[in-house]
Structures are given as structure tokens and as C-alpha cells.
Amino acid sequence: MNSNRRDFLKIMAVGAAGAATALAAGPAQARLPKALPSGAIGLLYDATLCIGCKACEVGCKAANQMPMDHDSGVEEAHGVSGVWDAPDDLNSRTLNKIKLCATGDASHGGFSFVKRACMHCVDPNCVSACPVSALTKDPTTGIVRYNPDACIGCRYCQLACPFNVPKFEYDKPFPKIVKCELCADRVAQGDLPACAAACPTGACLFGPVTELLAEGHRRLGFRPGETQDYPIHSLDGSEQRTATVTGYVPSIYGETETGGTQQLLMAGVPFDRLGLPPLGEESRARLSETMQHTLYQGMFAPTLLFGGLVYAVFRNIREGCEDRATPTDPASEPEERRHD
Ligand code: SF4
Ligand code: SF4
Ligand code: SF4
Incomplete structure (x- = not known):
């Protein structure tokens, strides 16, 4: 030696x-x-109410001026240019994605939809990892926001996010990180996030996180086969519909996972079958x-x-x-x- x-x-x-x-x-x-901010707002996505219409995806793109994406495989197979929007998953042009998952659970038809977007974690790892504070968590609303002027493009946030949410604009000369910012500008003007505003079934619901959790726990008390009233768009009580309950797994994803998240999910099948990572508290x-x-x-x-x-x-x-x-x-x- x-x-x-x-x-x-x-x-x-x-x-x-x-x-x-x-x-x-x-x-x-x-x-x-970290504790949930006092004015924390978020979304409750209920997969048992989602019909996969993707109105929320369209609303999200329109509100955020995101360009159309399309499945190049389909384009190649049919020899036509992409005139439809069919991203496989979140990408630098898609902040919100409804995915169809084969679950193998016969009681729910063997499939389930799931919403993919930023979870607005209560204690976000992307914020912790960013060396220049380009990602910050609003101390009141809890929205995790992005400042392109501060970003140096290191992409640590991409590695740090347990949900693989932040995307990088590789195809641009001055790339940015892109992710859902809970339509913060719309919300500041008193509007609903575009996905919640567009959803016709109440599967995507906007409101204060504590009230969304209460609504989620109300639903966990429902029994399969009974009819129940579900609010649509938001929890302000202005619109609702009646639907037949198909049953829930007995927990709300995001209530405790990785310290809690402000986008919450409910489903009729175990969350890991929907691609949601099993995370500790x-x-x-x-x-x-x-x-x-x-x-x-x-x-x-x-x-x-x-x-x-x-x-x-x-x-x-x-x-x-x-x-x-x-x-x-x-x-x-x-x-x-x-x-x-
Ligand atoms: S889901 Fe990922 S990008 Fe969104 S707040 Fe949590 S760590 Fe950050
Ligand atoms: S809150 Fe806004 S940016 Fe986020 S998924 Fe919904 S529409 Fe898209
Ligand atoms: S708009 Fe509502 S029902 Fe339609 S895909 Fe989105 S969440 Fe599902």
C-alpha cells in the first residue's frame, strides 16, 4: 500500500x-x-366518484396556459399528428394527470382512477432540498410555490420529492421546474382551483384541509350500496349530488403520510395499487x-x-x-x- x-x-x-x-x-x-398552517387549503380527490372524464386535466391546462401533450405512440400507429392530449403521466407540460390503474379488485370492476399532482406536503422535502429557496411553503395557505427567478436548475427537488412530482423543461433553452401550485393566483382572487371547478362529479373537491379531512372521515362511515349526498367543486354547500357508495379502504391517503399532505386521496382499493408510495408518518x-x-x-x-x-x-x-x-x-x- x-x-x-x-x-x-x-x-x-x-x-x-x-x-x-x-x-x-x-x-x-x-x-x-411541521404543523399544518392555520389557513391550509387543499384538495380531496375521491377515486370512487371519478369517472375519468379528464375535465380536470383540461381545466388545469387552460388555467395554467400549458401546451397540449400527446401520445407519440398513438401518433405513429395512426400516422396523424397529435390533436389530442394524452400524456402518460405528469410531465413538463402536464401538472395534473388522471391515471387509470388495473387493480385486480373485482368488487370495484378491476380498475380505479387516481389523480396525480403536487401533494402540497405539510413538511415538503422539495423545499428542504432546494439550496436557494426557489421552492417555498406559504406560511398561511400551505401552498408550495416555485420562484423561477431564484431557481439554479440543480433539480435537487426532483430527487427529493417522494411522489416524483416536479418536472424539468429539458426541451427549453431556459428551463424551469414545473408543478401544480394549487392555482394560487386563482385562489387569491376567490376562484376555485381549475381542476375542482371543472370536475362534474365532486371527485375533486377544494376547501380548507381540516374540513376536507372531516368530509373524508364522514365518507369513511358510509356503507357500500347506500346513497349519500356528495358536495361538488367545494365545501361551501352550494352544489351537491347524490351517488351510490361503492366502498372505501378505511383511511385517507395524506392524512399522516410523510407528515401529512394538503392534497388528500380516498379510494376503494389499497393505495399502493394506485401507485401511491407507502410512506411513514x-x-x-x-x-x-x-x-x-x-x-x-x-x-x-x-x-x-x-x-x-x-x-x-x-x-x-x-x-x-x-x-x-x-x-x-x-x-x-x-x-x-x-x-x-
Ligand atoms: S409532492 Fe413533492 S413537489 Fe409537491 S410539495 Fe411534496 S415534495 Fe414538494
Ligand atoms: S390546483 Fe390548479 S395547477 Fe393544481 S392540479 Fe388543480 S388545476 Fe392544476
Ligand atoms: S373531472 Fe372529476 S370525474 Fe372527471 S377525471 Fe377529473 S376528477 Fe375524475
């Missing part, structure tokens, strides 16, 4: 020992969980920030690592000096030079 490799391994060992010592000292600065943002704080606690681990590096550099310089023997010391000269 040469000295460089040996030194490198020593430094790594010092760094690892420092990290282990810091971790062993315990997460002294464990970050507290602790947000990833809290977990990663606690680990960082622990490692950097008192700057112990970085100081040890830095000290190791300084020592190695110092030693290399000293050894380099010793190797360069003084010309006045004949004993240190190479054999062949002494005989010149």
Missing part, C-alpha cells in the same frame, strides 16, 4: 469516527415536526435535516475530517522536502550521481 492510499484511508477513518461519535451523541437538534425533510444537524452538531465531524486533511497535506509536504535531499549531503545523493 503506498503512502497516499494509506493516508487517504486514515483520513476516511478519522471522518467516519467523527461521524459515528456525532451520531452516538444522539440527535440533539432533532427538528420538530415522519417527513423525509425532518429525517434528513435531523441527520444533517446531528452530523454537523458542534462542527465535530467536519472539524475532525478537516484536521485529518490538514495533517495529511502537512505530512506530504514534509516528506516531499525530505525526499529532495540537499546537494551538500553526498550521502543522500543517488549512487549513480555520486560516481559522476
Whole structure:
């Protein structure tokens, strides 16, 4: 083993020992969980009411001036240019996607729709990961917003999001991150988010998150086969319809997952069959920030690592000096030079 490799391994060992010592000292600065903002607003999507009409997708595109997407496979097969909008999933031109999932659950016809869009996490990992605060969570409404002027295009938010939501405009010379911002500008003017405004069945419902959760729990008390009244568009009570209950799995996705989300989902089949990741109650943002704080606690681990590096550099310089023997010391000269 040469000295460089040996030194490198020593430094790594010092760094690892420092990290282990810091971790062993315990997460002294464990970050507290984030609470739902006081004026948190969101959406409740009920897959058992969704008919897959995609009016919400169309409304979303129109409200956000997003260009049409189309399935190039269909275009190739039929030899016509894309005049329809059929994205496979969220992409840089699609902020809201209704997907059809084969669930294999005969009691619900073997399929279910599911809405894909930003979940507006209570403790968003995208916000935690962004190094320049281009993504921020509104302290009142809880909407996770994006500032293109601050964004440096590092795409850490894409890696950090547990729902694979933020998309990058690879095809543009000055690309941005794109994702649903809960129609914040419309909401600020007293309008509904476009998806909730367009939905004819009440499957996509807008309102304060606490009231959406209460509505969700009301529905969890319904029994399959009975008829019930469902609000449409929002919880203000202005519009509703009657529908036959098909049954729910007994939980609301987003009530606790990753510390809670402001887009909530209900379904008749287990959520993992709809492609929703099974997540614990602790947000990833809290977990990663606690680990960082622990490692950097008192700057112990970085100081040890830095000290190791300084020592190695110092030693290399000293050894380099010793190797360069003084010309006045004949004993240190190479054999062949002494005989010149
Ligand atoms: S779903 Fe992803 S992009 Fe949306 S707030 Fe949560 S972490 Fe951020
Ligand atoms: S809230 Fe607005 S941006 Fe978000 S999915 Fe609905 S329509 Fe699209
Ligand atoms: S508009 Fe409503 S019913 Fe139609 S696809 Fe969207 S959520 Fe489903």
C-alpha cells in the first residue's frame, strides 16, 4: 500500500469516527415536526366518484396556459399528428394527470382512477432540498410555490420529492421546474382551483384541509350500496349530488403520510395499487435535516475530517522536502550521481 492510499484511508477513518461519535451523541437538534398552517387549503380527490372524464386535466391546462401533450405512440400507429392530449403521466407540460390503474379488485370492476399532482406536503422535502429557496411553503395557505427567478436548475427537488412530482423543461433553452401550485393566483382572487371547478362529479373537491379531512372521515362511515349526498367543486354547500357508495379502504391517503399532505386521496382499493408510495408518518425533510444537524452538531465531524486533511497535506509536504535531499549531503545523493 503506498503512502497516499494509506493516508487517504486514515483520513476516511478519522471522518467516519467523527461521524459515528456525532451520531452516538444522539440527535440533539432533532427538528420538530411541521404543523399544518392555520389557513391550509387543499384538495380531496375521491377515486370512487371519478369517472375519468379528464375535465380536470383540461381545466388545469387552460388555467395554467400549458401546451397540449400527446401520445407519440398513438401518433405513429395512426400516422396523424397529435390533436389530442394524452400524456402518460405528469410531465413538463402536464401538472395534473388522471391515471387509470388495473387493480385486480373485482368488487370495484378491476380498475380505479387516481389523480396525480403536487401533494402540497405539510413538511415538503422539495423545499428542504432546494439550496436557494426557489421552492417555498406559504406560511398561511400551505401552498408550495416555485420562484423561477431564484431557481439554479440543480433539480435537487426532483430527487427529493417522494411522489416524483416536479418536472424539468429539458426541451427549453431556459428551463424551469414545473408543478401544480394549487392555482394560487386563482385562489387569491376567490376562484376555485381549475381542476375542482371543472370536475362534474365532486371527485375533486377544494376547501380548507381540516374540513376536507372531516368530509373524508364522514365518507369513511358510509356503507357500500347506500346513497349519500356528495358536495361538488367545494365545501361551501352550494352544489351537491347524490351517488351510490361503492366502498372505501378505511383511511385517507395524506392524512399522516410523510407528515401529512394538503392534497388528500380516498379510494376503494389499497393505495399502493394506485401507485401511491407507502410512506411513514415522519417527513423525509425532518429525517434528513435531523441527520444533517446531528452530523454537523458542534462542527465535530467536519472539524475532525478537516484536521485529518490538514495533517495529511502537512505530512506530504514534509516528506516531499525530505525526499529532495540537499546537494551538500553526498550521502543522500543517488549512487549513480555520486560516481559522476
Ligand atoms: S409532492 Fe413533492 S413537489 Fe409537491 S410539495 Fe411534496 S415534495 Fe414538494
Ligand atoms: S390546483 Fe390548479 S395547477 Fe393544481 S392540479 Fe388543480 S388545476 Fe392544476
Ligand atoms: S373531472 Fe372529476 S370525474 Fe372527471 S377525471 Fe377529473 S376528477 Fe375524475
